[in-house]
Amino acid sequence: MKAPLLSIENLACGYHQQAVVKDLSLSLAAGEIACLLGPSGCGKTTTLRAIAGLEPVTAGSIRIQDRLVSSHHHQMPPEQRGLGMVFQEHALFPHLTVADNVAFGLRKLPSNEKAKRVRECLARVRLDDMEARYPHELSGGQQQRVALARALAPRPALLLLDEPFASLDLDLRRQLAQELGDILREENVTTLMVTHDQEEAFALADRVGVMRHGNLEQWDSPYNIYHAPANRFVAEFAGYGAFLRGKVTDSHSVQTSLGELTGRHQDSLLPGTEVDVLLRPEDIVADETASLALPITRRQFTGASILYHLRVSASETLLCQTDSHTNVLEGDTLHVRLGTKHLVSFAVNSE
Numbered sequence: 001m002k003a004p005l006l007s008i009e010n011l012a013c014g015y016h017q018q019a020v021v022k023d024l025s026l027s028l029a030a031g032e033i034a035c036l037l038g039p040s041g042c043g044k045t046t047t048l049r050a051i052a053g054l055e056p057v058t059a060g061s062i063r064i065q066d067r068l069v070s071s072h073h074h075q076m077p078p079e080q081r082g083l084g085m086v087f088q089e090h091a092l093f094p095h096l097t098v099a100d101n102v103a104f105g106l107r108k109l110p111s112n113e114k115a116k117r118v119r120e121c122l123a124r125v126r127l128d129d130m131e132a133r134y135p136h137e138l139s140g141g142q143q144q145r146v147a148l149a150r151a152l153a154p155r156p157a158l159l160l161l162d163e164p165f166a167s168l169d170l171d172l173r174r175q176l177a178q179e180l181g182d183i184l185r186e187e188n189v190t191t192l193m194v195t196h197d198q199e200e201a202f203a204l205a206d207r208v209g210v211m212r213h214g215n216l217e218q219w220d221s222p223y224n225i226y227h228a229p230a231n232r233f234v235a236e237f238a239g240y241g242a243f244l245r246g247k248v249t250d251s252h253s254v255q256t257s258l259g260e261l262t263g264r265h266q267d268s269l270l271p272g273t274e275v276d277v278l279l280r281p282e283d284i285v286a287d288e289t290a291s292l293a294l295p296i297t298r299r300q301f302t303g304a305s306i307l308y309h310l311r312v313s314a315s316e317t318l319l320c321q322t323d324s325h326t327n328v329l330e331g332d333t334l335h336v337r338l339g340t341k342h343l344v345s346f347a348v349n350s351e
């Protein structure tokens, strides 16, 4: 089997004797795009900084292209790791033009090749007409594109992006995130990116890592993170959803207050086990002919769809997503049926 481009084994690192990243292992194949997600302070940036060689490692190892770059006993300097980086506050050189900023990492190339690569990278990020401008003459989004072009120019083995669009407004962020996917795939550059935005991660990544308290809870495809979450934390963190209490009846069903839910269980749970079943908004289907009618406690109109919060009991609320023409108002009831295709259930009180 081909060696992964990035391989991290049992990584631990932190600050001032305090462990921030604990026993983290993952691998990334060449050309793959991966996103790290997780609540603020869970160690995403620290992981990226350790890969970049900016933080020492207290245990475990990091390999890039099968070369050991970090372990407790060995730390290769950042500039020898073959990385491109765009970090949150990654300032461009203010006294250099856009073209000179992008050319910065290409000092070893002959000048005609350098100029060609600069033009190519600026075209990739759609800034080909801005070569002569200075950073202060660009918008925030354009500056981030230049930072990306600069990081891509030397054809890094691995690109590390730490919330590159965090400072931009939501519309621009979404647009750039979409373009970023195209740019990365055209350049065929292996990428590890930190983001707060789960939708951005799902849209962009081949692989998503969900972190909590310095641990990597799951490293998987976006589909599996969403539909087969490893635990309750991942289920709640990645995407909308609600839990409904029930009791396992057999390998294909759970009895709940709303009737029997059927589908294959993700894990083997013994009959009689009390569980919380994860129901995503698309598992609850609005259907005027359905006999089940639940009161609407909240209605979130997003333009393309509406997310209804439906009261099941004092402690249970379900979410139902419909197209935005379903014009039922808060306080009314919505007729729904349960449309689960598989069961994601966690034993009550499980982590």
Ligand SMILES: Nc1ncnc2c1ncn2[C@@H]1O[C@H](COP(=O)(O)OP(=O)(O)OP(=O)(O)O)[C@@H](O)[C@H]1O
Pocket (backbone or CB within 6 Å): 015, 016, 020, 038, 039, 040, 041, 042, 043, 044, 045, 046, 047, 196
């Ligand atoms: N230079 C530092 N010195 C000491 N502690 C630090 C330092 N940098 C980060 N930390 C601490 O390490 C923990 C992890 O921080 P990190 O920046 O990796 O989190 P994160 O998941 O990237 O968070 P965010 O999403 O808010 O950027 C936090 O508790 C933070 O306070």
